[in-house]
Amino acid sequence: LVIEVMGRYAGYTALVPAMAGASDRCVIPEYEFDIERLTELLVKDRRDNESNYSVVLISEGAMFEGADMIFSNQETDAYGHKKLGGIGDMVSAEIVKRAPKYNKGETIHTINQRMSYMTRSGQPDAIDSIVPMAYGNLAMDLIMQGNSGRMVCLKNGRYDHVPFEVVTEYEKKIDVERFYDIERYRPHYHNCMGMPQFIMTSD
Known part of the structure; x- marks a missing residue:
């Protein structure tokens, strides 16, 4: 196959x-x-x-x-x-x-x-469902705080956010x-x- x-x-x-x-x-x-x-x-x-x-x-x-x-x-x-x-x-x-x-x-x-x-x-498993839920809520928190130009992520196993430039720099x-x-x-x-x-x- x-x-x-x-x-x-x-x-x-x-x-x-x-x-x-x-x-x-x-x-x-x-x-x-x-x-x-x-x-x-x-x-x-x-x-x-x-x-x-x-x-x-x-x-x-x-x-x-x-x-x-x-x-x-x-x-x-x-x-x-x-x-x-x-x-x-x-x-x-x-x-x-x-x-x-x-x-x-x-x-x-x-x-x-x-x-x-x-x-x-x-079909999504538990991780497929939990991670986007957390990402969405974290993104909304950033918007409410007026914090733009950020990307939500998992960093060292923890939810975090980083500058957009991280995605494009390499x-x-x-x-x-x-x-x-x-x-x-x-x-x-x-x-x-x-x-x-x-x-x-x-x-």
Whole structure:
């Protein structure tokens, strides 16, 4: 199963669910991937799974080794960004082509799902409900105080607010060396001592 998710320049939407166990592998924009290696890993994952399937999450901005981003068309949005889409289709096709090499010559069929905004449409859990409630009330408090130009946030595990400039002063991307296993195309699962609850949310 190949699932394409949002993520133009940063792979959090692929890496965090993978860390939570939603997939066997994930590929992210911050690191170009080798399709041959990915295919080999997924075939092994499928073989090791008694249900006989494996899953890879692919950020829409992920790139094949030595290639560029895949765009669905040449149209641009209000910020001049071309619309991404199609990397999942290409990965699926390449896996079908290469899988027999690692599966005793037998073909493996793939299912490709482009999740896009569907990933935001699931039933909310307690955190999904509590955090926006707190954000909304904190924002109203700031408005009532005449305090503008601020963004509500969670900082060091506590509700806070920061200047808008924090959002635009740099691109927040995954620290590959710290959080991503480039040999196994999955999150690192070590060095969690002292990290915040959701691991990659401390910066």
